[in-house]
Amino acid sequence: MVLHLSSRKTALIGFCLLLANAAAFARKNSPDRPMPITTKSREVRRLLDEAWRLNLDEVQQADAIEVLRKAVKVDPNFAFGHLLLSQCSLDPAEQVQEQQKASANRSHAGPAEQLVIDWFQNAADHKLIPAITDMNEVLNQYPHDRWVVFLANWWLTQQMQYDRAVAVFERSGITDSPGLMNNTAYTYAYMRQFDRAFALMEKYVAALPRNPNPQDSYAEILRLAGHYDQAIKHYRAALALDPRFYSSQFGIADTYSLMGDEKRAREAYRIAFQKFPSLPELHLIQWQTREATTFVREDDYAGADRAFQAIADRAHAKAMSQVEADTYRQMAMYQPEQKRALALLDKAEAAAHKGQNAMPFAIQQELAQVLRARVEAAVKMSNQKLAKSALNRVADMAQRSDDKVIENAYHGAAGAVLFSQHKYNEAMSHLEEDSNNPLSLRLLAIAYQKVGYGSEAKRVGETLANFNDATLEQAVVVPAFRKCYQDPACDGNFKNAALKK
Amino acid sequence: MKAWRLALLLGVVGLACSAQAKQLAVITDSANSTTNLTASELVKIFSGRTASWPDGKAIKIVLRDPSSADMQVAVRKLFNMTADQARAFVRAHSDVIVVADSDDAVIHLVSSTRGAIGLVDLYSLTKGVNVVKIDGKLPVEQGYLLKGN
Secondary structure, X not given: OEOOOOHHHHHHHHHHHHHHHHHHHHHOOXXXXXXXXXXOOHHHHHHHHHHHHHHHHOOOHHHHHHHHHHHXXXXXXXXXXXXXXXXXXXXXXXXXXXXXXXXXXXHHOOHHXXXXXXXXXXXXXXOHHHHHHHHHHHHHHOOXXXXXXXXXXXXXXXXXXXXXXXXXXXXXXXXXXXXXXXXXXXXXXXXXXXXXXXXXXXXXXXXXXXXXXXXXXXXXXXXXXXXXXHHHHHHHHHXXXXXOOHHHHHHHHHHXXXXXXXXXXXXXXXXXXXXXXXXXXXXXXXXXXXXHHHHHXXXXXXXXXXXXXXXXXXXXXXXXXXXXXXXXXXXXXXXXXXXXXXXXXXXXXXXXXHOXXXXXXXHHHHHHHHHHHHHHHHHHOOOHHHHHHHHHHHHHHHHHOOOHHHHHHHHXXXXXXXXXXXXXXXXXXXXXXXXXXXXXXXXXXXXXXXOOOHHHHHHHHHHHHOOOOOOHHHHHHHHHHHHHHOOOOOOOOOOHHHHOO | OOOOOOOOOOOOOOOOOOOOOEEEEXXXXXXXXXXXXXXXXXXXXXXXXXXXXXXXXXOEEEEOOOOOHHHHHHHHHHHOOOHHHHHHHHHHOOOOEEEOOOHHHHHHHHHOOOOEEEEEEHHHOOOOEEEXXXXXXXXXXXXXXXXXX
């Protein structure tokens, strides 16, 4: 680099042009046409509209999947249809196959649809920058297209880019789409902007007063905000509208579990499974996992082992490698005996390496999660050598990847190791990067307290105490933390007694 | 229920509280052949000590308002100033630094101006610009300079 002072005058002239250019850019009108859909079949177009209504507005996901299956059967070259099916399928094998078909049929799609296919393929291949540029390209071309807006809102939320996800919705000018209201309300809830989430939920309920999903979503968002009793009322309202809306039946059980009433939760799960014996595979596993988690909340680890093992066995029998791996990983997380935890993590890793019926990126994410759990187990055993070895492996994965889940797993693991070495300042910078995980939040709250950042410790403590997502991590960390947080007698060094589970 | 909740990944911790740290991408116009800058070269450009590219083309800097939340990591690591100091610096160098009101505007200006360099959020990137590595790293890589809140 060379310094050329004489270039100043040229720069000044250039800048007059630059500023004029900026004004012209600001005046540019946004296009408002929909993204062209490439199919010769009118039936496919009709089915696509039906899929939108079922999938987005009413969230009848199983029905929507059937409609999309019909669409790609009518037009097997309908690449955009294959892509949508790959993303919303509840069958891991179908997800993989449909993603491949979307790419294989890319040449049959129009330019904008090709951008969407490339975007999701790049995302699946861990090529984040091309995925982002593809997304923005198609968003710039079709900022008001409902499918583009939905896909961008959904993908950005997955990427934890909540502000941006909301901005896509707000800039779209689409105010009458119940499906977009629903998903955006969830994004606000993840940002803990519950007033905005509730306002959108009111509009969603008003838009589809006879549909159960608005009530179901309202219930879930109320639950995320900690309003359990109101959540149950809305779940019941959804079931009154449609007794077959199984998400609400299970939602009641999930809510009892988060409330700490595990016996009642299990009874509610039992009734729900009896009432709905043929759930889509991933929904079945989701709620079986939550039912198993009720035992963890009661510290009944033998009961939890039986329930989780049954899920792992089913996943193994159905060759669902990621599900099997994730189930063993979750089992490892609550084990009081760390040797047993490590043995379970060996099983998790072996299952993940089989890679059956799972997207390659999902397997990599799972492996990173397993390594992170291995670090946690090693730290509990005070085995720094083992912790370092697992940390190096997940660090290597993060180095070679641009995947947020893998990166977060690395930061969570690094934070846990540094915290165990009492290197709180260094730990904090890693734990802050994994701030959606209760395991990291707990350590972060203590680390802030240790270094004297009282207000930050309080903020993180409040976030953790109000963490109402029905995950195993929540079950392992939050109830104990909350109990101490609310107990005036439990106050030593940021309620360390509760934090040391 | 939210549409597509379970579509991709099962079991990974839910989304529940806060967003990730911002990553700023360094962008140039697509005709610029510079693909990598060291951190110190970048600091020299943003402090005005380097005013041209190796091919002699004058450097034009395009930024968001230095006091905006998105720019704080750049203010700290490139200007080594407070937000107010950075604002004053930008005002004093208005012949070479322009403040745009959005990432889209930054990208538009950089893509249409030979010799321009700009900073945008990673998730604002579009195809019309080059992304420059810093010390051999892209924004998505571990240890990237312009990452943080």
